[in-house]
Amino acid sequence: MGRTALFMPKHNGMGHVTRCLGIAQHLKQTGWDCIFDIAGPYQQLVVESGYKVVSNTSHKMRDLRTRAAQNVPPFVLCHKPIEEYNNFEFLQKEVQIAIENYRTINPTVLIGDMDWKTRLVGKVLDIRTVGIIQQQWYPGHSERWRCWWYDIPSKYMNDSNEVEIYNQLCKTLSVEPIEHFYEQWAADLLIIPGIPEIDRINQNDKYPVHYVGPILHDWVRDTDQEVSQWIERNSGYFIFASNGGTYSDSKINDLLISATRRANIPLLMAIGPQSTPINMDNTSTLKIVNFIDWRETVNHASVNIHHGGHGSTMAAILAGQPSIITPFQCEQETQARMVMEQGAGLLVPKNKDPYKHFTFEADQLREAIGHLEVTLKEEDIIEALEHVQGVSYKTAVKSLKRKAEQLGGPNYSAQLIAKLVE
Numbered sequence: 001m002g003r004t005a006l007f008m009p010k011h012n013g014m015g016h017v018t019r020c021l022g023i024a025q026h027l028k029q030t031g032w033d034c035i036f037d038i039a040g041p042y043q044q045l046v047v048e049s050g051y052k053v054v055s056n057t058s059h060k061m062r063d064l065r066t067r068a069a070q071n072v073p074p075f076v077l078c079h080k081p082i083e084e085y086n087n088f089e090f091l092q093k094e095v096q097i098a099i100e101n102y103r104t105i106n107p108t109v110l111i112g113d114m115d116w117k118t119r120l121v122g123k124v125l126d127i128r129t130v131g132i133i134q135q136q137w138y139p140g141h142s143e144r145w146r147c148w149w150y151d152i153p154s155k156y157m158n159d160s161n162e163v164e165i166y167n168q169l170c171k172t173l174s175v176e177p178i179e180h181f182y183e184q185w186a187a188d189l190l191i192i193p194g195i196p197e198i199d200r201i202n203q204n205d206k207y208p209v210h211y212v213g214p215i216l217h218d219w220v221r222d223t224d225q226e227v228s229q230w231i232e233r234n235s236g237y238f239i240f241a242s243n244g245g246t247y248s249d250s251k252i253n254d255l256l257i258s259a260t261r262r263a264n265i266p267l268l269m270a271i272g273p274q275s276t277p278i279n280m281d282n283t284s285t286l287k288i289v290n291f292i293d294w295r296e297t298v299n300h301a302s303v304n305i306h307h308g309g310h311g312s313t314m315a316a317i318l319a320g321q322p323s324i325i326t327p328f329q330c331e332q333e334t335q336a337r338m339v340m341e342q343g344a345g346l347l348v349p350k351n352k353d354p355y356k357h358f359t360f361e362a363d364q365l366r367e368a369i370g371h372l373e374v375t376l377k378e379e380d381i382i383e384a385l386e387h388v389q390g391v392s393y394k395t396a397v398k399s400l401k402r403k404a405e406q407l408g409g410p411n412y413s414a415q416l417i418a419k420l421v422e
C-alpha cells in the first residue's frame with residue numbers, strides 16, 4: 001500500500017510552503033504521494049511543482065487573509081484573527097472541515113508547518129503527525145515567547161483565554177487538553193529547519209526536537225535563463241535582496257533599488273507575487289523577478305539583504321553570505337539578533353522609533369500603517385553593505401554554513417518521517 005503525506009503550511013506563507021515543498025521533493029523520490037492543503041498566491045506554484053492540492057480553509061478565513069493583506073501591517077495580520085475569529089465556534093468549524101476532508105484522503109502522516117490544527121486532526125483521525133517549528137513555537141515553552149521590538153496588547157495575546165478555547169475544542173473532540181499555550185504545536189515528530197546557533201531553545205524530555213538544517217526548495221520559473229545571463233554579466237560582485245514573499249514591503253524594495261543604484265552596485269531582487277516596487281525597469285545592473293532557483297542564483301551573490309524570515313535567513317547561511325536584515329514583524333528581529341550574535345550579519349531596522357500598542361480598530365490600524373513608515377535612509381544601506389564585506393563576517397557565515405550542511409536538510413527530514421511511520 002502506498003504512503004501519503006498531507007502537508008499543512010501555516011497561513012500559506014512562502015516560507016512555510018517552501019519548507020513543505022523541500023520535504024515533499026524528497027518523499028516523492030522514494031514513492032510517497034504528497035498532497036498540500038493550501039490556498040492563495042502559492043497554490044499554483046505547488047501545482048506546477050507536481051503536487052495535488054486540497055483547500056480546507058473556510059471562506060471566512062480566506063476573506064480575512066484577503067482583506068488583511070490590503071495595506072495592513074504584517075504584524076497586525078498575524079494577530080488580527082485573535083480579535084475577529086479566534087472563538088470556539090469558528091475554530092471548531094475550521095477543525096471539522098479539515099477532519100472531514102482528511103478522513104476521505106486517509107493520509108499516512110500529517111506534516112504541519114506551524115499549523116495549529118495538526119495535533120488536533122492527527123489525534124482525532126489517529127494519524128502520526130510531524131511539526132515543522134521554529135524556536136518561538138517550541139511546545140516545551142511554558143511562558144509566552146516575546147518579540148524584542150514590539151509587543152502586542154495583552155487583550156490580543158492572552159495565553160489563558162487561548163488555552164481555554166483550545167481545550168474546549170479538545171473536549172468536544174475527545175482529545176487530551178494542553179497545559180501551556182505552545183503545546184498546541186506538539187507532534188509525534190518535531191523538526192527545526194535550522195541550526196542550534198540560530199534557533200536556540202532549551203529542550204525538555206517531553207518534547208524532543210531534531211535539528212535538520214535548512215529546508216529550501218528550487219522554484220523553477222521562466223525567468224531562470226534571463227537571471228543566469230544577468231548573473232554572468234555581474235559575476236564580480238552583486239547583491240541579492242528578498243524582503244518577504246507574500247507581504248514584501250515595497251517601500252524597502254524601492255529604497256534598496258535607489259541605494260544600490262546610487263552606490264553603483266548590481267542588484268538582483270526577488271519579490272513576492274503581491275508586491276511590486278515602484279520602479280520595475282530592469283537594467284544591466286538591476287534585475288527584478290518573482291521567484292528564482294536559489295541554488296543557481298542566490299549562491300553567486302556577495303551579500304544577502306532580507307527581512308529575517310526563517311527561510312531567507314537559512315538560505316543566506318547555506319549560501320555562505322553575510323546578511324543585512326531589515327525585519328518588519330514577529331520573529332524576524334529575533335533571528336536578526338541571532339545572526340548578529342554569530343557575527344554573520346547586521347540588523348538594520350527599517351524604523352528606529354519604538355513600536356507602540358494598537359487596539360486594531362479602524363483608526364488605530366491607519367495609525368499603525370503610518371507608524372510603520374520607513375525612516376531608513378540610502379546611507380544606512382550603503383554603510384551596512386560596506387561593513388559586512390569585512391573578513392570576520394565572511395568567516396563567521398562560512399562556519400555556520402558548514403554546520404548547516406552537516407545536518408542533511410530535507411533529505412534527513414524525509415528519512416525521519418519515513419522512520420516515524422514504519
